[in-house]
Amino acid sequence: MPPADNDRQVTPFPAGLWEQPQPVVPAAVAEVAEPVQRIRVPASMLYRYTPGAAPSRFLRGLRDKRILGEKDPVNGDVYVPPRGMSPVVGLPTTEQVELPDRGTLAAFCIVHIGFGVNAPPTPFVSALVLIDGAAVSVYGTLLDIPIEEVRIGMRVQAVWAPDEELTTSFENIRYWKPLDEPDVAPELLKGHM
Amino acid sequence: MAPQRDVAIVAFAQTDHRRAVPERNEVELIQPVIRQALDQVGATIADIGFTCSGSSDYLAGQAFSFVMTLDAVGAFPPIQESHVEMDGAWALYEAWLKIQAGHADTALVYGYSKASPGDLPRVLSRQLDPYYYGPLWPDSVALAGLQARAMIDAGLIDEAEMAAIAHRSREAARGNPHAQLRGSDPLDELLAAPYLSDPLRRHDCPPITDGGAAVVLAAGDRAREWSKRPAWIRGIDHRIDSHNLGARDLTVSPSASLAAAKAGVSEGKVDVAELHAPFTHQEKILATALGLGDSTVLNPSGGALAANPMMAAGLIRLGEVFRRIEDGEADRGVAHATSGHLLQQNFVAVLEGDPR
Numbered sequence: 001m002p003p004a005d006n007d008r009q010v011t012p013f014p015a016g017l018w019e020q021p022q023p024v025v026p027a028a029v030a031e032v033a034e035p036v037q038r039i040r041v042p043a044s045m046l047y048r049y050t051p052g053a054a055p056s057r058f059l060r061g062l063r064d065k066r067i068l069g070e071k072d073p074v075n076g077d078v079y080v081p082p083r084g085m086s087p088v089v090g091l092p093t094t095e096q097v098e099l100p101d102r103g104t105l106a107a108f109c110i111v112h113i114g115f116g117v118n119a120p121p122t123p124f125v126s127a128l129v130l131i132d133g134a135a136v137s138v139y140g141t142l143l144d145i146p147i148e149e150v151r152i153g154m155r156v157q158a159v160w161a162p163d164e165e166l167t168t169s170f171e172n173i174r175y176w177k178p179l180d181e182p183d184v185a186p187e188l189l190k191g192h193m
Numbered sequence: 194m195a196p197q198r199d200v201a202i203v204a205f206a207q208t209d210h211r212r213a214v215p216e217r218n219e220v221e222l223i224q225p226v227i228r229q230a231l232d233q234v235g236a237t238i239a240d241i242g243f244t245c246s247g248s249s250d251y252l253a254g255q256a257f258s259f260v261m262t263l264d265a266v267g268a269f270p271p272i273q274e275s276h277v278e279m280d281g282a283w284a285l286y287e288a289w290l291k292i293q294a295g296h297a298d299t300a301l302v303y304g305y306s307k308a309s310p311g312d313l314p315r316v317l318s319r320q321l322d323p324y325y326y327g328p329l330w331p332d333s334v335a336l337a338g339l340q341a342r343a344m345i346d347a348g349l350i351d352e353a354e355m356a357a358i359a360h361r362s363r364e365a366a367r368g369n370p371h372a373q374l375r376g377s378d379p380l381d382e383l384l385a386a387p388y389l390s391d392p393l394r395r396h397d398c399p400p401i402t403d404g405g406a407a408v409v410l411a412a413g414d415r416a417r418e419w420s421k422r423p424a425w426i427r428g429i430d431h432r433i434d435s436h437n438l439g440a441r442d443l444t445v446s447p448s449a450s451l452a453a454a455k456a457g458v459s460e461g462k463v464d465v466a467e468l469h470a471p472f473t474h475q476e477k478i479l480a481t482a483l484g485l486g487d488s489t490v491l492n493p494s495g496g497a498l499a500a501n502p503m504m505a506a507g508l509i510r511l512g513e514v515f516r517r518i519e520d521g522e523a524d525r526g527v528a529h530a531t532s533g534h535l536l537q538q539n540f541v542a543v544l545e546g547d548p549r
Contacts, residue, residue, distance in 0.1 A: 041328045045319075047254035047310040052218025083264055084221040090238060090267025092224060 054084035057096060059168035065160050069134055071095040077135035081170065101158035101173075103131035104184045106192040108142060108150055120175075125150050129176055130192050137192055144177040152193060153186050155179040200292050201416040201423030202544065204233035204409035205512030210373040210500035213309035214403040219253060223305040223405040224265035230407035231301070234419035238267045241409075242297025244274045245288045247281035247304035247504045251319055254310050262305070273297065280304055280469075281406060281508030282431075282530030282540045288410055289429060298412045304505040305405025313401050313503070320533055322436055333534065334398055338390035340443040340535045341474040345392055347444045352392055355473040356383040359396040359498055362476075366495025373400050373500040399471040404502035406509045424515040424526075424544040428456035431530075431540035438535065449482035449529070449539035456527075456541040463489045464523035467510035469530045471497045478536060479529060489527075493517070507531065511542060518546040 025037065051059060054070055058081050061068035069080035070093035078097045079086065086093055107128040114122045120141055128137040142150060143159075157179040161172045186193065206229035208214075214222055231237065238244070244266055248259045255261075259276045268274060273296075277283045281304020288300035308316075314332035321327045344350045363377035377383070383396045409419070416423040432448035432455075435441055453459070466489050470476035480491060492498075494513040497506045507530020514526035523546075530540040 039324065039328070041323065043319075045251075045254075045311055045316060049254055049310050050215040050218070052221045053216060054221070055218065083261060084218060085224055085264035086267070087264040088267060088269040090224065090227070090265055092221070 052084055054082040054093060058082050059170075061098075062170065062172045063166050063168050065101070065166065065172065067099045067101055067131060067158075069097045069099050069131075071097050072135075078133055079136055080131055080134045080138060097133065099131050099133045101131075101160070102179055103129045103134070103137075103156055103176075104189065105142065105150070105152055105154045105156055106130040106137045106189050107152065110147055110150075118171075123147060127156070127176060128192070129156055130189065140173060141175045142177070143175045151183070153183040153189060155181040155183065196289075196426060196429070197293050198295075198412050199416070199425055200289055200410055200412045201420065201425045202408055202511060202515040203411045203416050203420035203423050204230045205406070205515050206230040206233065207371050207406040207505070207509055207512060208305075208404040208502070209371050210402045210404040210502055212373065212401060212403070214307060215309065219248070219258060219305060219307055220262045220265045222307065222403065223262055223303060223407070226305075226405055226407045227265050227301065227303055230303075230409050234409055234411075236299070236409070236419070238272060238301070241299050241301045242273065243288055243291045243300040244268075244272055245276065245284040245291075245300065245302050247277045247279050247284040247508065248306055249278055249504055251316050252306040252308055252311060252313075252503055266301070279538075280504050280506065280530050280532050280540075281408070282469075282511060282528075282542075283507075283532070285408060285410065285508060285511060286429060286431060286540065289426060292410060292412050298415055300410040301407065302410065302508065303405060303407035304502075304508045306503040306505065307403040308401050308503050309403050317534070326438070334390045334393065336438070336534050337398070337472045337475075338393045339438075341392050341397065341472065343443045344474050344477070349444055350474050350477050352384060352394075353380075354477070355392075355397050356380055356394075358473040358476050359383060362473075362492055362495050362498040363396075365493050366499035369494045369499060371500065372495045373402055373404075374495070375499065393472065397473040399497045399501035400499075402500050402502040402506075404500065404505060406502070406505045406512055408508060408512055408515070420519055422519045422521065422546045424518040424546060426542055427525075427545045428458070428460075428543040429541070430455035431538065433533075433538045434536075436533070436537065441535075443535055444478065446478050446482040446536045446539060449479055449531075449536065449541065452539050452541040453483040453527075456543050458483055458485075458527050458541060458543055460543075461525050461545070463525060463527050465490045465493060465514060465517050465526040467492055467494060467496065467513045467526070467528050469497055469507045469510050471501055471506070471531070473498065475531075475536055479539075482539075483527060483529065483541065485527070490523075507540060511544070514544050518544055521546075521549060524549070
């Protein structure tokens with residue numbers, strides 16, 4: 001009997017195309033000897049990661065429930081989350097712009113197989129939200145709405161973590177929920193869908 | 194490989210190299226350098242036909258980290274771009290090929306890394322094969338010690354000569370405002386220091402560096418327009434020795450010798466050579482492999498012993514030779530870059546200025 005497979009967690013994909021394949025032992029190897037199918041090589045590397053100047057400004061703002069984008073110095077586009085650079089002109093973004101915690105659903109999909117410990121119960125809606133005043137959309141999950149009612153152009157609002165749980169993390173925005181405002185016409189979302 | 198088109202280095206910029214730059218991320222680190230290199234020739238990204246970079250996710254601790262760094266270029270409208278998980282010298286090789294093939298007339302090349310977030314000697318051990326060497330986690334300094342020991346046992350170098358290489362390099366770096374280590378303790382103090390990885394002492398090893406560099410390439414008349422004295426790439430080649438350390442004679446570098454021969458190093462005088470030798474004894478291996486004599490000034494910048502930003506230290510060797518040719522300090526020079534453990538992979542380029 002082979003040893004129990006407790007080295008790794010295998011994502012429980014449904015059978016078929018995405019199924020985890022069984023190890024295959026080439027005939028040439030199997031003829032010679034008992035094949036070595038696995039070696040155990042524990043590996044870990046620790047990194048002391050620093051996000052940099054602009055992301056630090058953004059993450060500090062999140063601790064206070066503020067969304068701080070940064071402005072392209074040439075064309076005025078506001079990037080959120082900021083990475084320190086305007087990718088369009090290759091120049092640093094230095095001016096911070098505070099954005100509201102609301103926006104418009106620019107794209108979504110319905111997730112039926114969740115990955116990771118933080119995934120909400122399936123099915124759930126993963127979304128790109130174009131925050132008001134921003135040039136690019138952010139990723140999040142959309143809850144508090146029946147899935148069949150989700151549509152591009154709907155207005156959404158951030159749901160923040162309780163004050164005592166706020167940290168310098170994008171996870172401070174727990175999820176997005178519907179906002180009772182008229183939808184934005186899809187043509188106004190051109191370039192973001 | 195002999196060039197079909199005249200291609201030259203026409204601009205070079207580098208960071209002020211430091212042990213750690215925690216206040217900036219990689220794109221914030223490299224953007225000023227890219228901008229400086231373009232500014233030197235009065236160009237914008239729209240004037241550049243091809244962009245190629247060298248960096249490593251293992252150093253960044255992030256997948257596809259180079260994609261984020263592209264934000265520093267201003268890659269919109271979309272540009273022709275590529276990346277190598279190697280030193281920027283190999284990115285320069287790819288860019289040179291692109292220009293040789295006629296697909297571009299100009300190129301921007303950059304390389305960078307922040308080694309500070311990780312434990313560099315252990316990170317570098319991940320370059321080893323996954324079955325035999327990797328699981329043993331030999332660190333890069335211990336492996337270099339094996340090579341230095343083999344050199345000493347073969348009578349090819351001694352600890353005093355190694356210390357002299359360290360001393361000469363770091364004293365030379367006093368003239369390099371970008372260097373991380375400038376100046377050296379006296380030789381007798383170096384040799385009195387304890388071993389780090391016997392027979393290597395601290396001074397035999399490169400510093401760990403956060404930093405980067407950028408270079409602009411141009412062909413023909415554009416190169417003459419962009420530089421008062423372009424450093425023409427007369428020959429360029431790169432070769433690789435076995436990854437199996439036990440299968441190699443560690444005291445020599447056949448791949449460096451072959452790359453030097455193919456690049457035509459010996460076909461003229463070599464005023465200056467910038468060798469990417471992270472450890473002192475490796476400079477001796479490389480100078481021997483490249484056939485460099487006493488008339489060549491070795492590593493006037495201080496070399497990798499004065500600053501060793503991974504993925505950029507090789508590209509910087511090209512830039513340092515270019516700068517000396519452009520300034521008229523040298524007419525013909527050799528730049529070398531290495532990658533992998535114990536000089537496994539070697540790149541050699543011969544650069545030459547027009548007659549004065």
